[in-house]
Amino acid sequence: MTTMTKPKEKSKKVPLRGMMENVMEQFNSAADHIDLHPNIRKILSITNNEIIVHFPVKMDSGDVEIFTGYRVQHNNALGPYKGGLRYHPTVDIDAARALAMWMTWKTSLAGLPYGGGKGGIQLDPSKYSQSELERITRRFTFALADNIGPEHDIPAPDVNTNSQTMAWIADTYMSTRPPAERTANQHVVTGKPDGSGGLEGRDRATGYGVFLNIKFWAARTNVELKGKKFIVQGFGNVGYWASHFLEKEGAKLVAVQDAFGSIENQKGITVEDLFEYTKSNKGSIVDFPDAENADKDAFFATDCDICIPAALGNQITKENAPTIKATLIAEGANGPTNVEGEQLLLKRGVTIIPDILCNSGGVVGSYFEWLQNRNGELWQLDEVIAKLDKKMKESFDKVYEYSEREGMDLRTSAFCIAIKRIEKAYIQRGIFP
Numbered sequence: 001m002t003t004m005t006k007p008k009e010k011s012k013k014v015p016l017r018g019m020m021e022n023v024m025e026q027f028n029s030a031a032d033h034i035d036l037h038p039n040i041r042k043i044l045s046i047t048n049n050e051i052i053v054h055f056p057v058k059m060d061s062g063d064v065e066i067f068t069g070y071r072v073q074h075n076n077a078l079g080p081y082k083g084g085l086r087y088h089p090t091v092d093i094d095a096a097r098a099l100a101m102w103m104t105w106k107t108s109l110a111g112l113p114y115g116g117g118k119g120g121i122q123l124d125p126s127k128y129s130q131s132e133l134e135r136i137t138r139r140f141t142f143a144l145a146d147n148i149g150p151e152h153d154i155p156a157p158d159v160n161t162n163s164q165t166m167a168w169i170a171d172t173y174m175s176t177r178p179p180a181e182r183t184a185n186q187h188v189v190t191g192k193p194d195g196s197g198g199l200e201g202r203d204r205a206t207g208y209g210v211f212l213n214i215k216f217w218a219a220r221t222n223v224e225l226k227g228k229k230f231i232v233q234g235f236g237n238v239g240y241w242a243s244h245f246l247e248k249e250g251a252k253l254v255a256v257q258d259a260f261g262s263i264e265n266q267k268g269i270t271v272e273d274l275f276e277y278t279k280s281n282k283g284s285i286v287d288f289p290d291a292e293n294a295d296k297d298a299f300f301a302t303d304c305d306i307c308i309p310a311a312l313g314n315q316i317t318k319e320n321a322p323t324i325k326a327t328l329i330a331e332g333a334n335g336p337t338n339v340e341g342e343q344l345l346l347k348r349g350v351t352i353i354p355d356i357l358c359n360s361g362g363v364v365g366s367y368f369e370w371l372q373n374r375n376g377e378l379w380q381l382d383e384v385i386a387k388l389d390k391k392m393k394e395s396f397d398k399v400y401e402y403s404e405r406e407g408m409d410l411r412t413s414a415f416c417i418a419i420k421r422i423e424k425a426y427i428q429r430g431i432f433p
Contacts, residue, residue, distance in 0.1 A: 018338060019098040019313045025339045027101070030415030033408070040426050044104075044419070047097055049073040051119075053143040057136050060129055069140045071119035071147055071155075074100035077425045080151055081117030082107055082363060084158025085165070087133075090312065091120040098313070102334050103363070106356040108418040110395055112367050117153050125160045134168055141172040148173065150187040150374075156366050157191040159312065162237075163203070166192045187373035190366035199369035201384040207241025208385075209361015209392050210308060210332045213353045214246065216396040217328065221351075226250030229266070229304040231326070233257045234311030235278065235285055238332045238359065242308055243271045255294065255302040258311075260284040262299045265291035300324050309336035310359075316341040324350065331355040346409055354411035356418065357399050364391050 024045070031041050051071040056064045070093055073081040083103035096118050104116030121140055125133055141148075148155060157166055166189045173189075174182040192198035201208075218225050228251045232239040235258050243253050253271055255264040261284070263269070269291050277288050286293060300307065300316060301323035309315050310332030316324070321341040329345065329352045331337065337345070342352060368387060372379055379387075403413040 019335050020094050022314075022335055022338050023098045023101045026411060026415055027105075027419070030412050030419055033406075033412065034416050034420055034423075036419060036423060037427070039431070040423050043426070043431075044075060044422065047072050047074045047100060048076065049147075050093060050097070051144065051147050052093060053140070055139050055143045057132070057139050059132055067121055067123060067136060067140070069119065069121045069143060070096045071144055071153070072096040072100040072117060073147075073153055074116040074118075075104045075422065076115035077422050077429075078108055078115055079113035080115065080149075081153035082112070082114035082366065083116055083118040083156065084120075085118075085155045085161055085169075086120035086158035087123055087125045087160040087165075088120065088312075089122060089124050091122045095313075096120070099334055102356060104422070105415055105418040106360050107363055108421045109356055109399070109414055110360045110364055110367075110391065111421075112363065114154075114363070114367070117155075118158075119155070120158065120161070133165075137165055137168040138172040141169045142176065145176075148188060150185050150370075154187065154366070154370060155189045156362070157237075159236075163191055163193040163198060166190070166198075167196045170196065187370045190369040192369070197369075197373050199365060199372055199379065199384060200381045201388075202365045202369055203237060204241040204244075205365030205384075205388060206359050206362030207238045207243075207310075207332070208245055208388065209364065210238065210242040210310070210330050210358055211245035211249075212361065212389065212392045213358045213396055214242075214306060214328065214330050215249065216393060216400075217330075217351065217353060220400055227252065228306060229254045230306035230308060231255040231257075231299070231302050231304045232308045232310055232332075233299065233315060233336075234309070234333065235274070236310070238362075239308065239310040240271070240275055242310065242330075242332055244275075246306075247271045251306070254304055255299065256285050256291075257296060257299045258283075258285050261286040262294040262296045263288050263291040264294040264302060266303065298323070306330065308332050311336070314338050316345075318344060321345050327351065329353070331358045334359070342411070352409065352411060354414050357395055357410065357414045360395065361388060361392060364388055 053069045099118035100116050107114035169189050174185050177185050186197045230251050235256050252268040254266050263285050300320045304326050306328045307326035308330050313335035316337040318340040321344040334355050399414045403410050
């Protein structure tokens, strides 16, 4: 499919341009601190490739709809591009650019042999049938063609995509390869179902990683998690698993927000009960019998100790940051806190575990799955969890100790470490020609 320019109307999405401004301000702040080489700063300030595809898909009604898909490849100095594909109305080239850059820092910080990429399709998946979503996904994969590949660019699940989405992508991609190469390309995506080359435990890796970072922070600061109240924005895969493990530590979930509304119960919301309720309520938390429906606009002002934004970007801003009562924010989503909101929170002494550290359990799990497929191995859940524990602890300790040593916040520390690793690769290899 021919690569095309962005339709003019997409430029009106101010919040998404804000995400790009956020990631660039974060990058420049860290680059200034480490005195990043100006030539390398130029390279890392732009994306390597930006793919926009428009493709037709026949709906169940027989009508044809035209969809727009995106894949932005930011940097691959450390290895293949890696990052999710999301299906959401807010997806456009600006959002994909920002998210791809965050992925570059995330994979570098985690010490993985990957670069950063991101993309998706601009649509609301709730408006389409399962068969329509399958045809959309397969047609998108075909349109991307050789712009993805197991040693080039490896997508994964993100907002509104899941293991089934990845299975469709893998099958479509492998079907376009020569017969002798098909099974060797199974690791073109990660986050696949267990029976189709997926990693056992990959479903919980991101949320479990969020929980681990909170646990590591608590140990470092002598905070007892038992009895602590926490709130979660987004009760999808990340929000659910983070809540699941925190509850096991004795922490108490007191409020949840999703795309449909907010609920609150200061006495506690049982995580598994809420999860089962959403299955029978079209995925929504609204009207959960053991909690009260709450004001959606006042969610972040809820009385709590820990706040986990695990939905979309730009949720915590200068408007709502002053109302936040939590002393710890653990970013389960990508870019949930904008720069202005973060500055206000840091001035008040609120700790923020940044996205590129806090939610990196997903990409670490993806790396394990990629290795498993590549080497023809099969790892058990306890082995995966042990490896994840070790990898996440290494990353947290690096960031926390750098922060203590340099007297700076955790986000800037994480960016400094990530950028230094990429700078070292460029210095050692040089710039072609």
